[in-house]
Amino acid sequence: MKTIQIENAWRGAKRCKNCAIRHLVLFADLDQADFDRIHHPIDDIEFEPGSRIYRQGDDMPFVYTVRSGLVKLEQSRPNGDKRIVRLLSQGDLAGLENLSGQVAEHDAITMDHVKVCRIPRSVINSLQRDTPNLHNALMQRWQKALSGADNWITRLSTGNAKERVARLLLLLDENSTDDCFFLPTREDMGAMLGITTESASKATAEFRRQQWLKPLSQNRAWIDTTKLHRQFD
Amino acid sequence: MKTIQIENAWRGAKRCKNCAIRHLVLFADLDQADFDRIHHPIDDIEFEPGSRIYRQGDDMPFVYTVRSGLVKLEQSRPNGDKRIVRLLSQGDLAGLENLSGQVAEHDAITMDHVKVCRIPRSVINSLQRDTPNLHNALMQRWQKALSGADNWITRLSTGNAKERVARLLLLLDENSTDDCFFLPTREDMGAMLGITTESASKATAEFRRQQWLKPLSQNRAWIDTTKLHRQFD
DNA sequence: AACTGGCATTGAAAATTTTCAATCTGAAAA
DNA sequence: TTTTCAGATTGAAAATTTTCAATGCCAGTT
Numbered sequence: 001m002k003t004i005q006i007e008n009a010w011r012g013a014k015r016c017k018n019c020a021i022r023h024l025v026l027f028a029d030l031d032q033a034d035f036d037r038i039h040h041p042i043d044d045i046e047f048e049p050g051s052r053i054y055r056q057g058d059d060m061p062f063v064y065t066v067r068s069g070l071v072k073l074e075q076s077r078p079n080g081d082k083r084i085v086r087l088l089s090q091g092d093l094a095g096l097e098n099l100s101g102q103v104a105e106h107d108a109i110t111m112d113h114v115k116v117c118r119i120p121r122s123v124i125n126s127l128q129r130d131t132p133n134l135h136n137a138l139m140q141r142w143q144k145a146l147s148g149a150d151n152w153i154t155r156l157s158t159g160n161a162k163e164r165v166a167r168l169l170l171l172l173d174e175n176s177t178d179d180c181f182f183l184p185t186r187e188d189m190g191a192m193l194g195i196t197t198e199s200a201s202k203a204t205a206e207f208r209r210q211q212w213l214k215p216l217s218q219n220r221a222w223i224d225t226t227k228l229h230r231q232f233d
Numbered sequence: 234m235k236t237i238q239i240e241n242a243w244r245g246a247k248r249c250k251n252c253a254i255r256h257l258v259l260f261a262d263l264d265q266a267d268f269d270r271i272h273h274p275i276d277d278i279e280f281e282p283g284s285r286i287y288r289q290g291d292d293m294p295f296v297y298t299v300r301s302g303l304v305k306l307e308q309s310r311p312n313g314d315k316r317i318v319r320l321l322s323q324g325d326l327a328g329l330e331n332l333s334g335q336v337a338e339h340d341a342i343t344m345d346h347v348k349v350c351r352i353p354r355s356v357i358n359s360l361q362r363d364t365p366n367l368h369n370a371l372m373q374r375w376q377k378a379l380s381g382a383d384n385w386i387t388r389l390s391t392g393n394a395k396e397r398v399a400r401l402l403l404l405l406d407e408n409s410t411d412d413c414f415f416l417p418t419r420e421d422m423g424a425m426l427g428i429t430t431e432s433a434s435k436a437t438a439e440f441r442r443q444q445w446l447k448p449l450s451q452n453r454a455w456i457d458t459t460k461l462h463r464q465f466d
Numbered sequence: 467a468a469c470t471g472g473c474a475t476t477g478a479a480a481a482t483t484t485t486c487a488a489t490c491t492g493a494a495a496a
Numbered sequence: 497t498t499t500t501c502a503g504a505t506t507g508a509a510a511a512t513t514t515t516c517a518a519t520g521c522c523a524g525t526t
Contacts, residue, residue, distance in 0.1 A: 073383075075383060075386075075387045077387060077391065078466055079466075083386060083387045083391050085382075085383045085386045085387060086383070096375075096376070096379070097376055097379070097380065099372060099376075100369070100372045100373055100376045102376060102380075105380055105383060106383070128365075128368065129365065132361075132362065135361070135368065136333070138372075139332060139333045139371075139375075140333055142329075142333075142372075142375035142376075142379065143329070143330055143332075143333045143335060143375075145379055146329070146330070146375065146378055146379050146382060147330065147335075147338055149318075149379060149382035149383060149385075149386070150306075150308060150318045150319070150338060150339070150382060152382075152386060153308075153316060153318045153382070153385060153386060153390060154308045154310060154316045154318060157386060157390040157427050158310065158316050158427050160484095160511095160512065160513085161512080161513070185473070185474090186473075186474065186475090187473085194390050194391050194427075195513075195514090196513075196514055196515080197473095197474090198474095198475085198476090198513090198514075198515080198516095199512090199513060199514075201473090201474055201475055201476085202475080202476080202513095204474085204475090205474080205475060205476080233311055393481095393482070393483085393514095394482080394483070418503070418504090419503075419504065419505090420503080428483075428484090429483075429484055429485080430503095430504090431483090431484075431485080431486095431504095431505085431506090432482090432483060432484075434503095434504055434505060434506085435483095435505080435506080437504085437505090438504080438505060438506080451493095
């Protein structure tokens with residue numbers, strides 16, 4: 001895990017104003033005066049694939065904005081196996097529950113190379129008092145997280161294995177800015193869809209044989225959205 | 234559908250202060266001055282079982298506090314079948330998405346006799362400016378909804394049919410104040426668990442034969458939580 | 467170039483779930 | 497009380513999924 005923290009440069013969040021994805025992040029609507037109120041460091045952190053950003057049960061005084069890459073939120077069942085309940089990508093907020101004082105409800109684990117901004121809870125809380133825009137932004141995030149969760153249930157946990165895999169691929173494709181997208185391991189697919197690794201593999205292999213899915217280099221892939229849609233949605 | 238709206242009596246939300254479940258609802262921490270700021274009617278509405286409170290796609294300027302009864306939130310798939318993504322009970326807020334200006338993402342349908350308070354969005358918005366406590370209350374609701382959704386995925390959409398039914402019964406039991414709880418139709422169980430009506434029925438019948446589940450009068454039932462837990466959790 | 471380790475894929479049998487058609491049951495209506 | 501009917505249950509065959517064991521396939525090292 002690489003941690004890039006140049007505290008002086010960041011003190012007061014001076015560079016948030018120039019953030020390349022500012023329009024996507026929580027602080028999109030803050031003005032100069034708001035930024036001047038930030039007196040705690042906002043760290044820019046990079047993670048390698050498979051790193052854990054935080055752990056279920058942790059009491060973390062931070063939320064994280066995903067700047068790039070894919071993050072999975074997974075919960076462990078008492079019997080030990082894991083279910084992935086959501087994926088976060090650019091602009092999403094991880095650790096929302098920390099804002100209302102709860103401990104983390106998931107393990108947050110990076111799927112590929114990930115950059116995040118780590119924002120202290122105190123920054124949010126103090127800004128909250130004075131900037132109504134932040135409230136709206138936060139509400140949007142909650143709302144987005146919630147509708148993501150509902151979607152997960154209706155689209156990814158419903159129907160037979162092939163349908164689920166197809167909808168997952170379509171979802172990954174939609175959320176990609178690129179024309180290709182990150183293809184998870186079969187194990188992760190299974191954990192997202194509530195099916196076994198092998199079932200995920202069988203469906204994936206079948207799609208590849210049908211030429212509806214073309215794996216490219218390095219965990220990336222392309223799909224024929226029209227054909228997949230026609231078959232499974 | 235019965236609508237009880239005595240607008241004079243309610244104008245200004247005078248009675249919210251004396252609400253029997255005030256400690257559970259959004260307005261728990263408001264003070265006299267806050268209540269005086271409410272200038273739109275908050276209606277008290279009762280629904281019979283199977284009523285639709287609002288419909289997916291509706292643009293509703295309201296949120297609803299559930300005062301009693303059970304409400305299901307369901308989403309339709311393009312192919313027409315429905316998946317229940319969440320249950321709401323006493324103290325929960327329905328239609329949260331309306332607050333951030335989205336149209337309703339679900340059908341909200343009552344499962345038994347339900348009482349709700351219908352709160353205009355404008356009330357929330359205007360209070361929001363002046364009462365930080367409302368913010369916290371709202372954040373708690375978002376958080377609760379979200380963790381409910383995650384739970385739904387890990388507990389109710391994972392494992393085989395019997396496990397899922399068992400966990401649903403345990404969940405219904407936990408959320409009941411009573412020592413018995415509302416037992417949904419097998420069709421609704423199926424829609425919650427992502428299994429067929431018949432599979433839900435087979436599991437339910439099996440549990441009854443094992444004496445782990447005892448249906449009482451009128452859609453209500455009792456379970457042996459210890460035994461169900463031991464078998465399935 | 468050969469080796470290695472981690473995934474992915476495949477196949478076949480076992481287990482589970484769905485499908486579909488028949489009953490069964492209990493509560494409300496006549 | 498009898499009728500009626502929607503929902504619940506059941507059974508058996510078909511379909512799907514899991515399980516488990518065996519290869520296959522790279523990408524990165526020796």
